[in-house]
Amino acid sequence: MQKRGNVLAHPRKNYRRWSKSKLVMLLGACLLVFLLFLFGLYTYKINELQAEQEYYQEKEKQYLEKGEQLEKEVEKLQCDEYIEDLARQKLGLIKPEEKVILLED
Numbered sequence: 001m002q003k004r005g006n007v008l009a010h011p012r013k014n015y016r017r018w019s020k021s022k023l024v025m026l027l028g029a030c031l032l033v034f035l036l037f038l039f040g041l042y043t044y045k046i047n048e049l050q051a052e053q054e055y056y057q058e059k060e061k062q063y064l065e066k067g068e069q070l071e072k073e074v075e076k077l078q079c080d081e082y083i084e085d086l087a088r089q090k091l092g093l094i095k096p097e098e099k100v101i102l103l104e105d
Helices: 020-077 080-091
Strands: 002-004 007-009
Touching (some): 020 080
Antiparallel strands (some): 002 007
16 A cells, blocks of 8 residues: 555555446436337237237127027027927927828838
């Protein structure tokens, strides 16, 4: 150590000092990287949500079509002729005045 007057002086070390402008640039670069990361993350999330929205819109369309089919079926079931045809086809029912002829092969 060197002596300067009454005060002992420390030898100067080669510390690299950061100037304010370099610190501001470093912080700016870190902020930019962070913002780019957030942008990418939110872009991914938006794409994921849009795909999910399309999926549920397709499901909604399918359910609406199924609902329309069921409404038509309900309308048919309110008609006596349709019920009679179903009874003949599914249950094998006949009217009292009808005769059944069975053919053997």
